[in-house]
Amino acid sequence: xxxxxxxxxxxxxxxxxxxxxxxxxxxxxxxxxxxxxxxxxxxxxxxxxxxxxxxxxxxxxxxxxxxxxxxxxxxxxxxxxxxxxxxxxxxxxxxxxxxxxxxxxxxxxxxxxxxxxxxxxxxxxxxxxxxxxxxxxxxxxxxxxxxxxxxxxxxxxxxxxxxxxxxxxxxxxxxxxxxxxxxxxxxxxxxxxxxxxxxxxxxxxxxxxxxxxxxxxxxxxxxxxxxxxxxxxxxxxxxxxxxxxxxxxxxxxxxxxxxxxxxxxxxxxxxxxxxxxxxxxxxxxxxxxxxxxxxxxxxxxxxxxxxxxxxxxxxxxxxxxxxxxxxxxxxxxxxxxxxxxxxxxxxxxxxxxxxxxxxxxxxxxxxxxxxxxxxxxxxxxxxxxxxxxxxxxxxxxxxxxxxxxxxxxxxxxxxxxxxxxxxxxxxxxxxxxxxxxxxxxxxxxxxxxxxxxxxxxxxxxxxxxxxxxxxxxxxxxxxxxxxxxxxxxxxxxxxxxxx
Numbered sequence: 001x002x003x004x005x006x007x008x009x010x011x012x013x014x015x016x017x018x019x020x021x022x023x024x025x026x027x028x029x030x031x032x033x034x035x036x037x038x039x040x041x042x043x044x045x046x047x048x049x050x051x052x053x054x055x056x057x058x059x060x061x062x063x064x065x066x067x068x069x070x071x072x073x074x075x076x077x078x079x080x081x082x083x084x085x086x087x088x089x090x091x092x093x094x095x096x097x098x099x100x101x102x103x104x105x106x107x108x109x110x111x112x113x114x115x116x117x118x119x120x121x122x123x124x125x126x127x128x129x130x131x132x133x134x135x136x137x138x139x140x141x142x143x144x145x146x147x148x149x150x151x152x153x154x155x156x157x158x159x160x161x162x163x164x165x166x167x168x169x170x171x172x173x174x175x176x177x178x179x180x181x182x183x184x185x186x187x188x189x190x191x192x193x194x195x196x197x198x199x200x201x202x203x204x205x206x207x208x209x210x211x212x213x214x215x216x217x218x219x220x221x222x223x224x225x226x227x228x229x230x231x232x233x234x235x236x237x238x239x240x241x242x243x244x245x246x247x248x249x250x251x252x253x254x255x256x257x258x259x260x261x262x263x264x265x266x267x268x269x270x271x272x273x274x275x276x277x278x279x280x281x282x283x284x285x286x287x288x289x290x291x292x293x294x295x296x297x298x299x300x301x302x303x304x305x306x307x308x309x310x311x312x313x314x315x316x317x318x319x320x321x322x323x324x325x326x327x328x329x330x331x332x333x334x335x336x337x338x339x340x341x342x343x344x345x346x347x348x349x350x351x352x353x354x355x356x357x358x359x360x361x362x363x364x365x366x367x368x369x370x371x372x373x374x375x376x377x378x379x380x381x382x383x384x385x386x387x388x389x390x391x392x393x394x395x396x397x398x399x400x401x402x403x404x405x406x407x408x409x410x411x412x413x414x415x416x417x418x419x420x421x422x423x424x425x426x427x428x429x430x431x432x433x434x435x436x437x438x439x440x441x442x443x444x445x446x447x448x449x450x451x452x453x454x455x456x457x458x459x460x461x462x463x464x465x466x467x468x469x470x471x472x473x474x475x476x477x478x479x480x481x482x483x484x485x486x487x488x489x490x491x492x493x494x495x496x497x498x499x
Contacts, residue, residue, distance in 0.1 A: 009043070009495050035481070045341055046493060047305060049489060053414050063403065072366070249328055255322075275351070276300070276334070277291050317339070325360070334350055372385045387400045413443075446487060449479070
């Protein structure tokens with residue numbers, strides 16, 4: 001582990017954007033173009049700042065698993081405890097969102113809108129809701145339809161997005177095809193009693209407001225904590241439920257630093273590589289010559305991140321790691337992650353296709369969220385889980401929106417925006433600015449490019465000095481493009497290698 005005070009600066013080479021080429025996600029022959037850097041070395045703080053200029057993150061501290069997430073966790077527990085294999089569709093990939101998740105996500109939006117209303121508005125809504133229930137079905141279909149339209153108008157006025165197409169468009173069911181989605185769902189008497197109790201508490205505190213609370217958090221003054229037995233199980237409760245002594249399988253997760261100097265990483269390398277080859281060939285149909293040991297090492301084992309362990313870091317330190325999922329003495333999945341000062345960044349996952357019935361893609365994401373929350377207990381500033389790029393029009397990437405609450409990064413101002421506010425814009429355009437303030441700009445933009453640091457002939461110098469020695473006018477355009485992408489702070493801290 002490198003000492004914190006003796007770290008070398010990040011050294012990078014910048015490559016201008018190439019011509020447009022085939023996109024592996026949307027399959028458009030000219031749908032992709034990238035600007036890239038080759039990092040000879042990289043500090044975790046520089047990488048953290050770079051990732052905040054182009055990635056997406058999830059807020060794991062407030063994360064609550066959806067119904068389908070809970071099913072995956074329970075499925076894993078049943079398999080470990082009794083060896084039971086789910087009879088459902090076991091081959092579902094994690095990137096294929098279920099209808100259940102779509103509905104849950106859209107109602108999460110409504111919950112957020114309600115929580116931002118003041119107390120009087122919420123109280124009035126509850127009164128109307130209770131009156132509606134007490135009529136015991138006397139309301140007409142027309143009134144029900146009007147209620148639905150009003151709730152949609154309310155969402156539009158609050159400018160926080162709208163339910164997705166699967167919930168917004170209601171069609172009358174054919175006979176025998178299920179409930180009429182154009183009508184409010186039936187509610188249990190227990191739910192009505194809860195609302196009456198909440199309304200009573202609100203009457204006792206008429207001056208308070210709900211603004212300022214995080215999404216899906218309940219103000220203690222209005223919603224007293226329930227007895228522990230009545231609370232829904234947390235992610236950790238579901239994931240780490242104790243197994244019986246006679247459990248059918250033994251399961252453990254090991255965190256291993258990505259370093260051939262680490263004995264555990266070195267001893268498990270061969271098995272990990274074999275699993276990678278099996279996964280790439282079965283899931284991505286890669287030919288054997290494209291998933292050799294050299295490719296695997298370069299892709300997932302040669303990290304430019306320097307391992308760091310400053311005083312305020314978690315016990316494992318910062319850097320690149322493999323989370324190995326061991327079942328009965330063999331590796332069945334490996335999650336590649338970077339642990340950075342403010343987040344855990346998910347890089348890649350490969351698993352044994354023979355265990356697809358365990359939905360290891362979903363399970364590993366939930367496990368990494370729980371791991372982030374665990375690290376947060378020791379390192380309070382480490383409080384986010386980054387899932388990488390989000391492509392709304394691609395099902396293989398859109399599944400990330402199921403993990404909420406989460407944010408998308410505005411590609412122009414580099415501020416994080418709740419995903420609910422971004423979805424309506426993404427429905428209309430593949431590219432859009434998420435920041436709704438027309439006057440807002442990139443606060444971290446490059447303002448003084450001459451202060452950019454250059455590494456030339458083993459000497460570090462400001463770009464203002466370096467450019468006086470150069471005669472190639474085309475080089476300046478590339479350097480300025482690099483500065484605009486990394487921002488002022490990183491451009492002064494990292495060294496841009498010039499040959």
